Amino acid sequence: MKRNATAVWNGSLKEGAGKLTTQSTTLKDTQYSFKSRFEEGVGTNPEELVAAAHSGCFTMQLSAYITEAGFEIESIETKCDIDLVDGTIITSHLTVNGKVNAITDDVFQQLVTKAEKNCPISKLLNAAISTTATLA
Numbered sequence: 242m243k244r245n246a247t248a249v250w251n252g253s254l255k256e257g258a259g260k261l262t263t264q265s266t267t268l269k270d271t272q273y274s275f276k277s278r279f280e281e282g283v284g285t286n287p288e289e290l291v292a293a294a295h296s297g298c299f300t301m302q303l304s305a306y307i308t309e310a311g312f313e314i315e316s317i318e319t320k321c322d323i324d325l326v327d328g329t330i331i332t333s334h335l336t337v338n339g340k341v342n343a344i345t346d347d348v349f350q351q352l353v354t355k356a357e358k359n360c361p362i363s364k365l366l367n368a369a370i371s372t373t374a375t376l377a
Contacts, residue, residue: 291330
């Protein structure tokens with residue numbers, strides 16, 4: 242399975258602006274800019290999108306592990322905080338609140354740790370990056 246998204250940027254870093262579109266079109270020409278990334282501007286930013294991806298991926302992985310362990314899930318809510326310092330994402334912190342019938346805290350914590358280590362986005366944050374570039 243492959244998925245994609247496209248970014249288009251026009252102008253300089255501070256004065257320019259970009260648009261993001263995902264394959265599913267859930268994001269379609271979604272605005273992002275220097276202000277939305279580093280100040281308080283309208284639009285999204287890469288770190289916010291990484292946080293959304295990590296929280297969503299982790300929550301699905303945790304759901305799979307809880308279900309495999311034979312428990313019934315009422316709800317799982319995960320907030321992801323991405324910390325960008327000096328141009329580097331240094332942490333991705335997941336805060337999880339779960340309502341799971343008949344599960345003990347010990348088993349829940351074990352499954353949370355397993356999901357943290359095994360969700361594809363957790364693995365991606367340590368991935369090798371490759372690039373194919375064409376100059377027009």
